[in-house]
Amino acid sequence: MISTPHDVKEYRGHLKKALKNTFLGTTLDNFATSYRASRAKAFEGMDLEGLIQEIAQGKDASIPYLEELFTLFKARAEAAGAKIHVARTATEANEIIASIAKDNGVRKIVKGKSMTAEETFLNTHLEKEGYQVTETDLGEWIIQLRGEGPSHMVMPAIHLSRQQVAELFTKITGAPQDPDDINGMVKVARRELRQAFLEADMGITGANFAIAETGTIGLVTNEGNGRLVTTLPRVHVALVGFDKLIPDLQSALRVLKALPRNATGQAISTYVTWITGANDCAPGPDGRKEMHIVFLDNGRLALARDPVFSQALRCVRCGACANVCPIYKLVGGHNYGHVYIGAIGLILTYFYHGRENARAIVKNCLNCQACKSVCAAGIDLPHLIKEVYRTVLEVEGKKPVKNILLNRALKDRRLFHFLLRRAYLAQKPLAGGGDLIRHLPFFLSREHGFRSLPVVAKTPLRDQWERINPRLPNPRYRVALFGGCVVDFVYPEQALALVKLAREFNVQLEYPMEQTCCGLPAKMMGESETAREVAIQNLKAVDPTEYDYILTLCASCGSHLKENYPRLLAGDPGLQVKVDQLRDKIMDFSSFMQNVLKVSSEKFDGHYRKIAYHSPCHLCRGLNVTQEPRELLKTAGLDYLPAKDEDVCCGFGGSFSVEFPEISAELLKRKLDNVEATGAEVLVTDCPGCVLQLRGGMDKRGAKKIQVKHIAEVVADSLKK
Amino acid sequence: MEKHEQITLFKEKAEAVQTSVIEIGELQQAFLYAIEVTKKQGGSTIAAPGLAQKDSDALSAFRALCEENGVTLVTENLRSQIGKLHTGFTVADHAVAETATLVQDSSSEDVRIATMLSEIHVAVLPASRIKADAMSLENELKEAMKAPPSYVAFISGASRTADIERVLTIGVHGPQELHVLILDENVD
Incomplete structure (x- = not known):
């Protein structure tokens, strides 16, 4: 059974343990490296951005109409001989499936890999009801035998070594297995599972697609077990999330173009199976398959109506967000999600498995945007993760002290800058005379000793500005510097370097003094109200129309201003225009030098x-x-x-x-x-x-x-x- | 895209998924190929469901060749033969060049068993049936889906897994080899 820590302290304990697992660290690092290369190769020569956009738009167009798509699907699939069920909750889905098994005199069940069945803990339910359930995907079978949950959506047993599998298979078969003979171990599965297929009365699968216009389900697999599960037993049950409904074949083929390429770097998975209705099946009643499709809601239909989170339903379950996540790479899926893992897992856990399970894991995001940059459906995963974090804080009504302090400080620029200046004095006893603090301040424990902290500058940039920034008689450009707190108060020398270059290339710099923190730290801590307030302050301080460009030396400030300000100030009359102008003028240092000044x-x-x-x-x-x-x-x-x-x-x-x-x-x-x-x-x-x-x-x-x-x-x- | 370009692309992509591809000029060659590979691998049974519906004369010819070579040819009630089938023999309905995918209407249970539970799968692919990408087959696929019940399979290579330490291993549940014989009857 899966258990996920409910508080950060316990969670950090798990993370520390995972970090010591060198096999995991090496495997996932190798995987991340080879994944990047194979993904790039798989999409070579294709308009990837265009494809992602098409998928996102297609999904967004159907998400508000899932119930209508369902009605159409039901009509078509029933006409083709399938029986359609709706489960409002996970428990209901499990009960429906158990009763289908009972009605058909089923004893043994084989399963194809299905994240949706993992979501409802279907196996546990069916086993409790006395059915023998066998997972037939090799990775799923391995973790079923070990009593674990998947650690990756596509490669559920990626956390295990060949030695661990050999040990397990030795126990299962009673014959010693050679860990270096992977082919031999795969053949063990082939033999053992072949028997299970032949004896099963019922096969359970998920579905990657539910095509409304024809009542067809689509299954994407590599091993071929999905084909056997849907062919040999006389009963087939597909458990499908409402989010898998898609209007037509064309939409499905479009997703299929990206799914395997994005998941494993394959041009296509070995088997893609399109099943419409109750097919030929010798042992079935009247020679037909007893075919059931159970649609699972479990919060999806409400999620579809949410203006912010509905995006999460675009997910095609490729697992790419885990593949590229630097944290996943260190600690693995068992420490990076609940049932669903990776970036999408941090989000879905809150909706499908509750606040308790989401509370600690949802904080474990660097906002590095790696997941977002590879998402096949263009989901803004880091943004949604922060939104879940914010929601959890709000619902629980227990703000950490640091949030309260941050809100207080950021909302009042003078207070904030006063505190930063005071920090210079406070740190004096800790600094060793250089520009790094030599002794950790009392409020940080030993774990924080992995890096030295910088000394806050004696004179912040803003206090030196008029003295160091020359007025130029005929400048080429008038440019505002958005300093950001770290440049302003810790590293003013970085701005000094910019001043030197500006003078050389005849650019008049300005430092609007009313500017304050960009607000990203507030967003990171789930404080969007504070983030909004400082955004307004900055927009008042820096009027984009007064400058040719707005430069930033801090990529984080730059991307926050460019991407999040429009979101934070959406619909604010008057500000909207300024936000757009700001977005068009924000630029990073290198782009300004290379593309604008074209320095020689x-x-x-x-x-x-x-x-x-x-x-x-x-x-x-x-x-x-x-x-x-x-x-x-x-x-x-x-x-x-x-x-x-x-x-x-x-x-x-x-x-x-x-x-x-x-x-x-x-x-x-x-x-x-x-x-x-x-x-x-x-x-x-x-x-x-x-x-x-x-x-x-x-x-x-x-x-x-x-x-x-x-x-x-x-x-x-x-x-x- | 010209036909020969489609064939070239199909072959190139097939190589990436360990599918063996050869070009043939007549169906007879496919029968001989299937018989030869079956015998070479120590098999004795070929399952060729669906051929009767497609081409009954061809089936008779195949049967005669099998008899000559001491190979058993079965075409129906394959469920009772599971475990004995060495080679599944089919004629693909369509193919996609950019992914080396065969499209096989598998609505018949016998076709499914032959293509899933044989040790190897030998498929004849009429050259004219190769399209550049899956989108170009939309109408054909839709037609099959609109005449239910139906079971349409995309097959791109042999069954594979990478579930143990991400080591690519062929032949976990389905056929361990896929042979595609591109049949171009107008080759001069």
Whole structure:
């Protein structure tokens, strides 16, 4: 039976244990690497973005009409001899299926893999009613024998080693199994399960599609067990979520084009089966199959009406959101979801398996956007995860103290900036005279010691601005700098570098003084009201019409302004226009240098030698900027050395790294290992949050230390004297 | 796309999923191929359901060849023969080049058993039936679905799994090999 921790403390205990599982860590890391390559190859030459958009639009068009689609499906399928049932709840679905079994004198049941049946804990119910149930998908069979839940939606036993499977099969067959003979173990399953197929009276499957116009269900499988489950036994029951209803074959074929490619990097799964009605079946009544289709609601129809969360019903269950998740990669599916795992699992758990099960896991998201960037249905998974978190906080009415403090501080810019200035004094005894804190402050426990924390600057950027920023007589552009808290109060030198470059390329910079925190930390902590208030403050402080561009040195601020402001201020008369203008003018540093100023390499002489690059989540996925920083490094005459997993999160995630320090530390370690492997002398990135994490981690490393800098700094340093 | 381009693409994609493909000029060659591969692998029975409906003369010819070669040919009541079938022999209804997919109307239980429970599957694919992608087969597929009951199978390669340590292993539940014989009767 699956059990998921209900509080973060217990959950962190599970995570720590999982992090020690080196087999899991290696397997999932190898998988993530090979998945990226095979996915890219599978979609080669296709308009992937276009396809994802078509799937999303298609799903969005049918989600409001699931009940109508159901009525049509029912009419068609019944005309074809199938019997249709509706289950409002998981329990009802299990009872309906048990009673079909009873009515047909069933004793033995074989099953094809179905996440929906996992959702309702169907096996447990049927076994309690006295039926013998055998899972026939190899991975599902293995975990059934071990009494576990799936750890991946497509590869349910990915967490197990060949040795563990060999041990299990030795027990099952009574004959010793060679762990290195995987082919031999697969043949054990073939033999053992063949018998189960032949003896079964009833077969249960899920369905990937329920096509309304013809009353057809579609099944996508690789092993062929789904075909046997739907062929040999005299009764077939398909358990199908309402969300699988789709208007027509064309819509199904469109999803099919993406599903296997996105799931496993296969052009198509080996078997795709389209079943309409009660087919030929020798042992069935009158030589026909006894065919039942049970549609499961379990909250789906209400979800379909939700203006924010209905998107979750677009999910086609490809599992890609887990494949690319840096946290999933470290701790596996048993620690990253309840029944449904991965990013979509964090969301669906709340709706299908309740708040208690969702409470702790839903916090475990870096907002790195990796899942969103590969979702076959274009679901904004990180956004929905934060919305679930917010909902849980609201429903429970127990806000953590840090949320209350954050709300207080952020809503009042003067207070907030006063507190940041005070931090300079407060940290003095902890700092060792350098720019990093040498002793952890009392409120952080030992687990937070994986990185050194920076010292808050003596003079924040805003207090130096008028002194350092020259007025230019005839500037090419007038540009506002949106500093962000970290540049303003921790790393003003990054802005100084920008000032130097602006002067060189004749750009007049401005620093609107009323600007405050972008509000992303509030959103991350589920405080959308506060996020909204600071968004309004910033819009008042920075009027986009006054500038040619609005630059940011912080990718996180940039992507929050660009993507979340329109959402936070949707429908606000007057502000809407300003939000749109802001969105059109926001730009990251590298894009501004490369695409707007088109700086020439003649101006630079490459001050450093070997440079590694870390691609911030909110730059490469949030703002979709990937080429410009790398090109800019070359323009500046720097020798750029590519590293493994450049675009995988460094583990910062703002408050995430405080909530889950073990995860943050492990991600940081892997990141720095990859950087070190390049032989670089300097690590460059374009987000001060990443600089904080990477520099702090590098400081804790014993061996040779690599300098960590903002890209603006290395480019400014590379200007010819 | 020209016919030969479709064939080339089909062959290229088939290779990626371990499907063996050869081109033949007449059905007779397919019979001989199936008999030869069955015998070579130590099998003795070929299941060829559905052939009678498609081409009864061809079936007689096949039967005669099987007899000559000491191979048993069965065409119906296959449920009672499960465990004995070495080769499932079918003529595919359509195919998709970009994924090397065969489309097999499997509404008959015998076709399903032959293609699922034989050790290997040998399928004849008339060259004219290859389309570029699945979308191009929408009308044909819809027709089958609109005349229920129906069971339409897309088959792209042999049964496979990667459920143990992600090691690709062929032949977990279904046939362990898929042979596609592209029949182009107008080849000169």
